Amino acid sequence: MTKKKAAVINVALIAALLIALYIMEQILPPTAMVFTVLKKGAIYALVAVSMNLLNGFTGLFSLGQAGFMLLGAYTYGILTIPVEQREFVYQYFDGGIVKFTVPVVVALIAAGAVAAVFAYLIGLPVLRLKSDYLAIATLGFAEIIRAVFQWDKLGPLTNGSNLLRSYPTFQSVLYPFIVSGICIAIIVMLINSTYGRAFKAIRDDEVAAEAMGINLAHHKRMAFIISSFFAGVSGALLAMYQTTIQASMFKSAMTYEILLIVVIGGIGSVTGSCISSFLFIIFSEWILRFLDNDTYIGSFHVPLLRSGFRKVVFSVIIMVIVLFFRKGIMGTREFSVQGICNFFTGKSRKKKAVKGGDSND
Amino acid sequence: MSNILEVKDLNVSYGGIKAVKNISFQVPKGEVVTLIGANGAGKSSTLRSIVGLVKPASGSILLDGEEIAGKAPEQIVSKGITLVPEGRRVFADLTVLENLKIGAYMRKDSLEDDLNWCYDLFPRLKERHWQLAGTLSGGEQQMLAIARALMSRPEIIMMDEPSLGLAPIVVRGVFDIIREINRQGKTILLVEQNANMALHAANHGYVMETGRITLSGTGEELAANESVKAAYLGKQRKN
Numbered sequence: 133m134t135k136k137k138a139a140v141i142n143v144a145l146i147a148a149l150l151i152a153l154y155i156m157e158q159i160l161p162p163t164a165m166v167f168t169v170l171k172k173g174a175i176y177a178l179v180a181v182s183m184n185l186l187n188g189f190t191g192l193f194s195l196g197q198a199g200f201m202l203l204g205a206y207t208y209g210i211l212t213i214p215v216e217q218r219e220f221v222y223q224y225f226d227g228g229i230v231k232f233t234v235p236v237v238v239a240l241i242a243a244g245a246v247a248a249v250f251a252y253l254i255g256l257p258v259l260r261l262k263s264d265y266l267a268i269a270t271l272g273f274a275e276i277i278r279a280v281f282q283w284d285k286l287g288p289l290t291n292g293s294n295l296l297r298s299y300p301t302f303q304s305v306l307y308p309f310i311v312s313g314i315c316i317a318i319i320v321m322l323i324n325s326t327y328g329r330a331f332k333a334i335r336d337d338e339v340a341a342e343a344m345g346i347n348l349a350h351h352k353r354m355a356f357i358i359s360s361f362f363a364g365v366s367g368a369l370l371a372m373y374q375t376t377i378q379a380s381m382f383k384s385a386m387t388y389e390i391l392l393i394v395v396i397g398g399i400g401s402v403t404g405s406c407i408s409s410f411l412f413i414i415f416s417e418w419i420l421r422f423l424d425n426d427t428y429i430g431s432f433h434v435p436l437l438r439s440g441f442r443k444v445v446f447s448v449i450i451m452v453i454v455l456f457f458r459k460g461i462m463g464t465r466e467f468s469v470q471g472i473c474n475f476f477t478g479k480s481r482k483k484k485a486v487k488g489g490d491s492n493d
Numbered sequence: 494m495s496n497i498l499e500v501k502d503l504n505v506s507y508g509g510i511k512a513v514k515n516i517s518f519q520v521p522k523g524e525v526v527t528l529i530g531a532n533g534a535g536k537s538s539t540l541r542s543i544v545g546l547v548k549p550a551s552g553s554i555l556l557d558g559e560e561i562a563g564k565a566p567e568q569i570v571s572k573g574i575t576l577v578p579e580g581r582r583v584f585a586d587l588t589v590l591e592n593l594k595i596g597a598y599m600r601k602d603s604l605e606d607d608l609n610w611c612y613d614l615f616p617r618l619k620e621r622h623w624q625l626a627g628t629l630s631g632g633e634q635q636m637l638a639i640a641r642a643l644m645s646r647p648e649i650i651m652m653d654e655p656s657l658g659l660a661p662i663v664v665r666g667v668f669d670i671i672r673e674i675n676r677q678g679k680t681i682l683l684v685e686q687n688a689n690m691a692l693h694a695a696n697h698g699y700v701m702e703t704g705r706i707t708l709s710g711t712g713e714e715l716a717a718n719e720s721v722k723a724a725y726l727g728k729q730r731k732n
């Protein structure tokens with residue numbers, strides 16, 4: 133199969149997916165659980181891929197994702213709340229200091245840009261650190277940002293610890309799919325470019341990468357900024373999905389959820405992150421919900437099932453994955469139509485190459 | 494013949510420890526020059542400081558008459574000098590082809606000719622261009638590390654112990670390649686513990702001991718020198 137053919141098939145698949153989603157929306161009631169899962173799944177897929185760009189492809193173990201999402205969400209909210217609504221939203225702060233609104237698309241990009249600017253500033257000191265230290269520093273940054281945004285003195289801008297609301301949101305499930313899809317496509321193009329190759333080289337061996345003339349500081353900074361940009365965009369999407377924004381939403385637990393998605397999907401696999409983000413949301417929001425409810429079978433009270441038990445089950449799953457399936461669902465491989473075809477026709481690149489082109493097929 | 498690389502009074506230190514003390518040497522264009530010496534003699538530090546991975550404490554490094562001491566690696570590499578690092582250090586999770594492309598990272602022009610050239614030199618790499626570098630054998634990884642360095646189209650290639658951890662027959666293959674690359678016009682600065690092979694491949698050699706150059710001469714002279722024989726050839730230390 134040629135590259136062109138594969139591209140055509142991929143485009144056709146994406147179109148089919150969007151059409152299927154559209155049809156589903158026409159048939160099913162808008163409150164159906166499946167839409168919740170799809171919307172949140174698409175948003176988490178984007179932030180998981182952005183985290184994977186940093187952790188999986190550049191080898192920088194950062195845990196600041198929730199902080200950058202918070203920045204994105206607030207930027208979006210602050211810039212898009214209609215002027216006439218501000219009085220009510222910022223009721224304790226005289227309608228806030230921002231007295232204008234921008235179009236949704238501009239606000240989405242601004243959300244990413246603000247996160248990216250913060251990433252640049254944070255990156256200056258923090259990117260000198262390695263592995264665990266970097267993780268601790270970025271985690272600390274995310275917590276500090278969260279606390280700062282709840283600070284009363286910043287109220288005119290952030291509404292303090294009160295909610296931001298009344299900003300434009302999306303109804304259709306297609307919206308997060310299209311925005312996330314575009315962003316993920318950009319990330320994939322980046323990963324497959326010379327730049328992305330340099331990221332992977334840094335991940336594999338910093339010294340060798342430097343000896344090849346790759347500017348380590350510059351590339352690490354770029355990876356950090358780009359990853360944060362898309363985390364910011366996904367934060368804005370999450371704000372649209374939730375319809376309200378509150379800083380306390382973006383706890384470190386959110387970063388861990390995303391990290392879990394990345395690990396389950398395979399560190400270094402974009403499609404793995406996408407697949408596992410939907411799996412994660414399906415399980416956490418839907419299938420495993422029953423674990424949190426007191427359940428009676430007849431008059432028998434099922435033991436263990438109570439609020440919070442879901443988290444216990446999740447912790448066990450993480451441990452099992454880390455112990456036995458360290459590579460996650462996909463490892464570093466990517467899901468592709470071509471891969472599936474090769475799998476079924478029994479044709480693999482391996483076979484051809486070992487025979488050195490002498491094969492008859 | 495002009496010197497492509499001239500090192501003068503180079504000092505390298507890590508914290509308070511002086512690894513390289515006031516060494517000077519020249520690499521004439523088109524020749525193979527070798528630095529031999531035991532572990533900790535400062536050979537690798539010398540190479541690392543030339544390519545900019547370590548900033549030299551003092552001294553001058555002239556590449557084609559231009560001062561490169563203290564510059565960043567990306568500036569130095571783009572001037573036509575490259576390092577094959579010790580222990581191969583191929584990018585294990587990238588394919589052979591991707592490794593080669595990373596080698597040409599500083600270049601923006603077409604890689605087609607250079608890829609073909611590398612594949613001609615190392616037919617094995619062509620067969621395995623899609624394979625992850627980490628799955629290659631030690632010898633193949635060394636070939637890949639050399640090919641990767643060649644992809645930046647360097648005038649001078651520095652190799653840090655290319656025979657490290659390889660079987661004798663593979664070492665011979667590596668040295669055949671070194672001679673071949675040299676024959677095609679590249680200058681080579683070779684750091685080795687395998688003094689025997691290195692001195693026979695080299696036009697000129699320097700012996701380093703505890704950060705200083707203690708002896709120098711043509712390859713044959715050094716190979717015949719009694720103290721070199723005693724230290725490196727006769728009862729060569731097992732490492």
